Amino acid sequence: MKTYKILLSALSYLLFSNLFAQQNLNDKLLKINNKIDSIVQTKSRQFEADLKHIDEQLKNKKISRKEAEANKKRLAKQYAEDLDFAIYKLTGDLKRVSNKYYIIDSIFNKRTTYRIRKVKLYNKKHAHKKVPKKRNSHSYLFLSTGLNNVIDKDKVESLEFSLYGYIQSRFFEIGIDRKTNLLHHKAFLTYGFSFTWNTLKPVGNKYHVVVNDTVQIAEFPHQLERSKLRHIWLRLPVSLEFNLPSAYKRHLQVSAGVYGKFRLTTKQKLTYFSNGDSHDEVLKNDHLMPNFAYGLTGSIGGSSWSVYGNYDLTPLFKNSSKHLISLGLKWRL
Numbered sequence: 504m505k506t507y508k509i510l511l512s513a514l515s516y517l518l519f520s521n522l523f524a525q526q527n528l529n530d531k532l533l534k535i536n537n538k539i540d541s542i543v544q545t546k547s548r549q550f551e552a553d554l555k556h557i558d559e560q561l562k563n564k565k566i567s568r569k570e571a572e573a574n575k576k577r578l579a580k581q582y583a584e585d586l587d588f589a590i591y592k593l594t595g596d597l598k599r600v601s602n603k604y605y606i607i608d609s610i611f612n613k614r615t616t617y618r619i620r621k622v623k624l625y626n627k628k629h630a631h632k633k634v635p636k637k638r639n640s641h642s643y644l645f646l647s648t649g650l651n652n653v654i655d656k657d658k659v660e661s662l663e664f665s666l667y668g669y670i671q672s673r674f675f676e677i678g679i680d681r682k683t684n685l686l687h688h689k690a691f692l693t694y695g696f697s698f699t700w701n702t703l704k705p706v707g708n709k710y711h712v713v714v715n716d717t718v719q720i721a722e723f724p725h726q727l728e729r730s731k732l733r734h735i736w737l738r739l740p741v742s743l744e745f746n747l748p749s750a751y752k753r754h755l756q757v758s759a760g761v762y763g764k765f766r767l768t769t770k771q772k773l774t775y776f777s778n779g780d781s782h783d784e785v786l787k788n789d790h791l792m793p794n795f796a797y798g799l800t801g802s803i804g805g806s807s808w809s810v811y812g813n814y815d816l817t818p819l820f821k822n823s824s825k826h827l828i829s830l831g832l833k834w835r836l
Contacts (some may be wrong), residue, residue, distance in 0.1 A: 640684070
Protein backbone atom coordinates (compact mmCIF):
# COMPACT_ATOMS: atom_id res chain seq x y z
CA MET A 504 0.00 0.00 0.00
CA LYS A 505 2.89 2.35 0.82
CA THR A 506 4.52 1.69 -2.55
CA TYR A 507 1.18 2.37 -4.26
CA LYS A 508 0.90 5.75 -2.52
CA ILE A 509 4.44 6.69 -3.52
CA LEU A 510 3.79 5.84 -7.17
CA LEU A 511 0.50 7.76 -7.10
CA SER A 512 2.22 10.80 -5.61
CA ALA A 513 5.00 10.65 -8.20
CA LEU A 514 2.54 10.42 -11.06
CA SER A 515 0.51 13.33 -9.68
CA TYR A 516 3.66 15.43 -9.35
CA LEU A 517 4.72 14.67 -12.93
CA LEU A 518 1.26 15.43 -14.25
CA PHE A 519 0.87 18.77 -12.52
CA SER A 520 4.44 19.84 -13.24
CA ASN A 521 3.91 19.03 -16.93
CA LEU A 522 0.66 21.02 -17.00
CA PHE A 523 2.37 23.95 -15.26
CA ALA A 524 5.31 23.82 -17.69
CA GLN A 525 2.96 23.70 -20.68
CA GLN A 526 1.00 26.70 -19.38
CA ASN A 527 4.24 28.59 -18.77
CA LEU A 528 5.39 27.72 -22.30
CA ASN A 529 2.12 28.95 -23.80
CA ASP A 530 2.38 32.23 -21.89
CA LYS A 531 5.93 32.82 -23.16
CA LEU A 532 4.94 31.99 -26.74
CA LEU A 533 2.01 34.37 -26.50
CA LYS A 534 4.27 37.19 -25.30
CA ILE A 535 6.72 36.61 -28.15
CA ASN A 536 3.91 36.48 -30.68
CA ASN A 537 2.53 39.77 -29.32
CA LYS A 538 5.99 41.35 -29.67
CA ILE A 539 6.16 40.21 -33.29
CA ASP A 540 2.72 41.68 -34.01
CA SER A 541 3.74 44.95 -32.40
CA ILE A 542 6.92 45.15 -34.49
CA VAL A 543 5.02 44.44 -37.71
CA GLN A 544 2.41 47.08 -36.95
CA THR A 545 5.00 49.71 -36.06
CA LYS A 546 7.13 49.04 -39.13
CA SER A 547 4.06 49.01 -41.36
CA ARG A 548 2.95 52.43 -40.10
CA GLN A 549 6.44 53.86 -40.66
CA PHE A 550 6.57 52.29 -44.10
CA GLU A 551 3.22 53.79 -45.11
CA ALA A 552 4.29 57.22 -43.84
CA ASP A 553 7.50 57.10 -45.90
CA LEU A 554 5.57 55.99 -48.98
CA LYS A 555 3.19 58.90 -48.50
CA HIS A 556 6.15 61.28 -48.31
CA ILE A 557 7.48 59.95 -51.64
CA ASP A 558 4.03 60.41 -53.21
CA GLU A 559 3.95 64.02 -51.97
CA GLN A 560 7.39 64.66 -53.49
CA LEU A 561 6.12 63.25 -56.78
CA LYS A 562 2.97 65.35 -56.59
CA ASN A 563 5.00 68.52 -55.95
CA LYS A 564 7.27 67.56 -58.89
CA LYS A 565 10.38 67.43 -56.68
CA ILE A 566 11.19 63.99 -58.13
CA SER A 567 10.21 62.22 -61.34
CA ARG A 568 7.90 59.19 -61.54
CA LYS A 569 10.88 56.97 -62.32
CA GLU A 570 12.74 58.25 -59.25
CA ALA A 571 9.62 57.72 -57.12
CA GLU A 572 9.34 54.09 -58.21
CA ALA A 573 13.03 53.50 -57.55
CA ASN A 574 12.78 55.12 -54.10
CA LYS A 575 9.73 52.97 -53.26
CA LYS A 576 11.51 49.75 -54.24
CA ARG A 577 14.58 50.72 -52.26
CA LEU A 578 12.40 51.66 -49.28
CA ALA A 579 10.46 48.38 -49.46
CA LYS A 580 13.66 46.36 -49.52
CA GLN A 581 15.08 48.32 -46.59
CA TYR A 582 11.97 47.85 -44.45
CA ALA A 583 11.78 44.15 -45.33
CA GLU A 584 15.39 43.66 -44.21
CA ASP A 585 14.88 45.71 -41.02
CA LEU A 586 11.74 43.78 -40.16
CA ASP A 587 13.43 40.47 -40.92
CA PHE A 588 16.33 41.35 -38.64
CA ALA A 589 14.07 42.55 -35.81
CA ILE A 590 12.08 39.33 -35.89
CA TYR A 591 15.23 37.23 -36.25
CA LYS A 592 16.41 38.55 -32.88
CA LEU A 593 13.18 37.27 -31.32
CA THR A 594 13.62 33.89 -33.00
CA GLY A 595 16.46 33.10 -30.60
CA ASP A 596 14.09 33.58 -27.68
CA LEU A 597 11.56 31.49 -29.52
CA LYS A 598 13.99 28.59 -29.94
CA ARG A 599 15.01 28.79 -26.29
CA VAL A 600 11.36 28.60 -25.24
CA SER A 601 10.39 25.67 -27.44
CA ASN A 602 11.66 23.80 -30.49
CA LYS A 603 8.12 23.03 -31.61
CA TYR A 604 7.39 26.45 -33.02
CA TYR A 605 8.98 28.52 -35.72
CA ILE A 606 8.24 31.43 -38.08
CA ILE A 607 7.22 30.28 -41.53
CA ASP A 608 5.42 33.22 -43.12
CA SER A 609 7.30 35.55 -45.43
CA ILE A 610 7.74 39.15 -44.41
CA PHE A 611 7.57 40.67 -47.85
CA ASN A 612 4.68 40.13 -50.22
CA LYS A 613 6.05 40.14 -53.77
CA ARG A 614 2.66 40.38 -55.46
CA THR A 615 1.90 43.73 -53.82
CA THR A 616 5.34 45.28 -53.80
CA TYR A 617 4.78 47.84 -51.09
CA ARG A 618 2.98 45.86 -48.39
CA ILE A 619 4.35 43.90 -45.46
CA ARG A 620 2.60 40.68 -44.59
CA LYS A 621 1.71 39.71 -41.05
CA VAL A 622 4.10 37.22 -39.46
CA LYS A 623 2.49 34.14 -37.89
CA LEU A 624 3.64 31.32 -35.63
CA TYR A 625 3.06 27.74 -36.70
CA ASN A 626 3.39 24.43 -34.92
CA LYS A 627 5.94 22.14 -36.60
CA LYS A 628 3.87 19.00 -36.25
CA HIS A 629 1.07 20.65 -38.26
CA ALA A 630 3.25 22.65 -40.68
CA HIS A 631 3.50 20.00 -43.38
CA LYS A 632 -0.11 18.86 -43.27
CA LYS A 633 -2.17 19.72 -46.30
CA VAL A 634 -4.71 22.43 -45.67
CA PRO A 635 -8.15 20.87 -46.21
CA LYS A 636 -10.11 22.41 -49.01
CA LYS A 637 -13.33 24.15 -48.16
CA ARG A 638 -16.25 21.92 -48.89
CA ASN A 639 -18.40 23.10 -51.73
CA SER A 640 -21.59 21.78 -50.12
CA HIS A 641 -22.87 21.59 -46.56
CA SER A 642 -25.92 19.90 -45.05
CA TYR A 643 -27.90 21.22 -42.08
CA LEU A 644 -30.68 19.88 -39.93
CA PHE A 645 -33.20 22.65 -39.34
CA LEU A 646 -36.30 23.34 -37.27
CA SER A 647 -38.89 26.02 -37.93
CA THR A 648 -42.08 27.06 -36.22
CA GLY A 649 -44.52 29.91 -36.56
CA LEU A 650 -48.05 31.01 -37.42
CA ASN A 651 -50.44 29.99 -40.20
CA ASN A 652 -53.34 31.80 -41.80
CA VAL A 653 -55.03 32.19 -45.18
CA ILE A 654 -55.22 34.97 -47.75
CA ASP A 655 -58.40 35.21 -49.80
CA LYS A 656 -58.04 36.00 -53.52
CA ASP A 657 -54.38 37.01 -53.06
CA LYS A 658 -55.41 40.10 -51.08
CA VAL A 659 -53.28 40.74 -47.99
CA GLU A 660 -56.03 42.88 -46.44
CA SER A 661 -58.20 39.75 -46.24
CA LEU A 662 -56.08 38.66 -43.23
CA GLU A 663 -57.89 41.32 -41.20
CA PHE A 664 -61.18 39.42 -41.67
CA SER A 665 -59.72 35.92 -41.38
CA LEU A 666 -61.93 33.17 -39.94
CA TYR A 667 -58.86 31.55 -38.35
CA GLY A 668 -57.18 32.44 -35.06
CA TYR A 669 -53.88 34.27 -35.51
CA ILE A 670 -52.08 32.67 -32.56
CA GLN A 671 -53.95 29.34 -32.49
CA SER A 672 -53.10 28.39 -36.10
CA ARG A 673 -49.49 27.25 -36.14
CA PHE A 674 -46.96 25.17 -38.06
CA PHE A 675 -43.93 23.09 -37.17
CA GLU A 676 -41.29 21.90 -39.62
CA ILE A 677 -38.22 19.68 -39.43
CA GLY A 678 -35.93 18.89 -42.34
CA ILE A 679 -32.52 18.99 -43.98
CA ASP A 680 -31.07 21.85 -46.01
CA ARG A 681 -28.11 21.40 -48.33
CA LYS A 682 -26.15 24.46 -49.44
CA THR A 683 -23.92 24.43 -52.52
CA ASN A 684 -21.50 27.31 -53.07
CA LEU A 685 -22.09 29.08 -56.38
CA LEU A 686 -20.04 32.30 -56.16
CA HIS A 687 -17.09 32.66 -53.75
CA HIS A 688 -19.26 31.87 -50.71
CA LYS A 689 -21.46 34.87 -51.51
CA ALA A 690 -24.22 33.02 -53.34
CA PHE A 691 -25.55 29.52 -52.65
CA LEU A 692 -28.06 27.08 -54.06
CA THR A 693 -30.12 25.71 -51.16
CA TYR A 694 -32.25 22.60 -51.49
CA GLY A 695 -33.46 19.69 -49.40
CA PHE A 696 -36.62 18.25 -47.91
CA SER A 697 -38.76 18.65 -44.82
CA PHE A 698 -41.89 17.44 -43.05
CA THR A 699 -44.39 20.16 -42.18
CA TRP A 700 -47.26 19.97 -39.70
CA ASN A 701 -49.80 22.73 -40.45
CA THR A 702 -52.72 23.50 -38.14
CA LEU A 703 -55.69 25.78 -38.83
CA LYS A 704 -58.12 26.62 -36.02
CA PRO A 705 -61.36 28.45 -36.85
CA VAL A 706 -62.49 31.29 -34.60
CA GLY A 707 -65.56 30.63 -32.49
CA ASN A 708 -67.67 27.48 -32.29
CA LYS A 709 -66.97 26.46 -35.90
CA TYR A 710 -65.48 23.60 -37.87
CA HIS A 711 -64.70 22.57 -41.46
CA VAL A 712 -67.39 20.84 -43.45
CA VAL A 713 -67.66 19.77 -47.12
CA VAL A 714 -70.81 21.14 -48.80
CA ASN A 715 -71.53 20.76 -52.52
CA ASP A 716 -67.89 20.00 -53.43
CA THR A 717 -66.59 23.00 -51.46
CA VAL A 718 -65.11 23.39 -47.98
CA GLN A 719 -66.95 25.77 -45.68
CA ILE A 720 -66.53 26.89 -42.09
CA ALA A 721 -69.85 26.25 -40.38
CA GLU A 722 -71.35 26.48 -36.89
CA PHE A 723 -70.96 23.24 -34.93
CA PRO A 724 -74.20 21.90 -33.38
CA HIS A 725 -72.57 21.38 -29.95
CA GLN A 726 -70.26 23.37 -27.71
CA LEU A 727 -66.72 23.02 -29.05
CA GLU A 728 -63.69 22.93 -26.81
CA ARG A 729 -61.26 22.29 -29.67
CA SER A 730 -61.51 22.43 -33.44
CA LYS A 731 -58.43 22.14 -35.62
CA LEU A 732 -57.64 21.00 -39.14
CA ARG A 733 -54.18 19.39 -39.31
CA HIS A 734 -52.47 18.59 -42.60
CA ILE A 735 -48.98 17.09 -42.94
CA TRP A 736 -46.80 17.60 -46.04
CA LEU A 737 -43.53 16.37 -47.50
CA ARG A 738 -41.92 19.58 -48.76
CA LEU A 739 -39.13 19.98 -51.38
CA PRO A 740 -37.74 23.56 -51.50
CA VAL A 741 -35.14 25.10 -53.84
CA SER A 742 -33.77 28.59 -53.09
CA LEU A 743 -30.98 31.01 -53.93
CA GLU A 744 -29.24 32.37 -50.84
CA PHE A 745 -27.00 35.45 -50.73
CA ASN A 746 -24.52 36.70 -48.13
CA LEU A 747 -24.93 40.46 -47.82
CA PRO A 748 -22.40 42.68 -45.99
CA SER A 749 -23.70 44.30 -42.82
CA ALA A 750 -22.51 46.74 -40.17
CA TYR A 751 -21.53 43.79 -38.01
CA LYS A 752 -18.86 41.15 -38.64
CA ARG A 753 -21.48 38.50 -39.45
CA HIS A 754 -23.14 38.44 -42.85
CA LEU A 755 -26.81 39.02 -43.39
CA GLN A 756 -28.26 36.09 -45.34
CA VAL A 757 -31.23 36.54 -47.67
CA SER A 758 -32.88 33.73 -49.61
CA ALA A 759 -35.78 33.39 -52.05
CA GLY A 760 -37.08 30.39 -53.92
CA VAL A 761 -39.89 27.97 -54.68
CA TYR A 762 -41.12 24.68 -53.29
CA GLY A 763 -43.31 21.76 -54.16
CA LYS A 764 -45.02 19.63 -51.53
CA PHE A 765 -46.96 16.38 -51.32
CA ARG A 766 -49.82 15.94 -48.87
CA LEU A 767 -49.33 12.95 -46.55
CA THR A 768 -52.45 13.15 -44.40
CA THR A 769 -55.31 15.44 -43.34
CA LYS A 770 -57.28 15.16 -40.11
CA GLN A 771 -59.90 17.30 -38.39
CA LYS A 772 -59.89 16.93 -34.62
CA LEU A 773 -62.95 17.98 -32.64
CA THR A 774 -63.54 18.01 -28.89
CA TYR A 775 -67.05 18.99 -27.86
CA PHE A 776 -69.59 18.70 -25.06
CA SER A 777 -72.91 16.95 -25.52
CA ASN A 778 -75.38 16.12 -22.73
CA GLY A 779 -72.77 17.11 -20.19
CA ASP A 780 -70.16 14.68 -21.52
CA SER A 781 -66.93 15.42 -23.42
CA HIS A 782 -66.45 13.75 -26.78
CA ASP A 783 -63.40 13.47 -29.06
CA GLU A 784 -63.87 12.95 -32.77
CA VAL A 785 -61.28 12.59 -35.53
CA LEU A 786 -62.43 13.01 -39.13
CA LYS A 787 -59.96 11.44 -41.54
CA ASN A 788 -60.56 12.70 -45.08
CA ASP A 789 -58.83 15.00 -47.54
CA HIS A 790 -61.28 17.90 -47.04
CA LEU A 791 -60.81 18.56 -50.76
CA MET A 792 -57.15 19.50 -50.23
CA PRO A 793 -54.82 18.95 -53.23
CA ASN A 794 -52.40 16.04 -53.16
CA PHE A 795 -49.68 18.32 -54.57
CA ALA A 796 -49.13 22.04 -54.03
CA TYR A 797 -46.40 24.58 -54.78
CA GLY A 798 -45.48 28.04 -53.64
CA LEU A 799 -42.90 30.71 -52.82
CA THR A 800 -40.50 30.78 -49.89
CA GLY A 801 -38.04 33.29 -48.47
CA SER A 802 -36.00 34.12 -45.39
CA ILE A 803 -33.74 36.80 -43.93
CA GLY A 804 -31.41 36.48 -40.96
CA GLY A 805 -28.07 35.13 -39.82
CA SER A 806 -26.21 31.89 -40.44
CA SER A 807 -27.99 29.91 -37.71
CA TRP A 808 -31.44 31.56 -37.56
CA SER A 809 -33.74 33.53 -39.83
CA VAL A 810 -37.22 34.95 -40.20
CA TYR A 811 -38.93 32.52 -42.53
CA GLY A 812 -42.06 32.71 -44.70
CA ASN A 813 -44.01 30.53 -47.15
CA TYR A 814 -46.90 31.30 -49.48
CA ASP A 815 -48.88 28.59 -51.32
CA LEU A 816 -49.70 29.49 -54.90
CA THR A 817 -52.02 26.49 -55.01
CA PRO A 818 -55.45 27.09 -53.38
CA LEU A 819 -55.87 25.52 -49.95
CA PHE A 820 -59.08 23.69 -50.96
CA LYS A 821 -60.71 22.63 -54.21
CA ASN A 822 -62.97 25.32 -55.70
CA SER A 823 -61.53 27.86 -53.26
CA SER A 824 -59.69 31.19 -53.54
CA LYS A 825 -57.95 30.82 -50.18
CA HIS A 826 -54.16 30.38 -50.06
CA LEU A 827 -52.10 29.27 -47.07
CA ILE A 828 -49.49 31.69 -45.73
CA SER A 829 -46.94 30.93 -42.99
CA LEU A 830 -44.50 33.15 -41.10
CA GLY A 831 -42.10 32.10 -38.36
CA LEU A 832 -38.52 31.47 -37.23
CA LYS A 833 -36.08 28.93 -38.62
CA TRP A 834 -33.04 27.50 -36.85
CA ARG A 835 -30.19 25.60 -38.48
CA LEU A 836 -28.64 23.11 -36.08
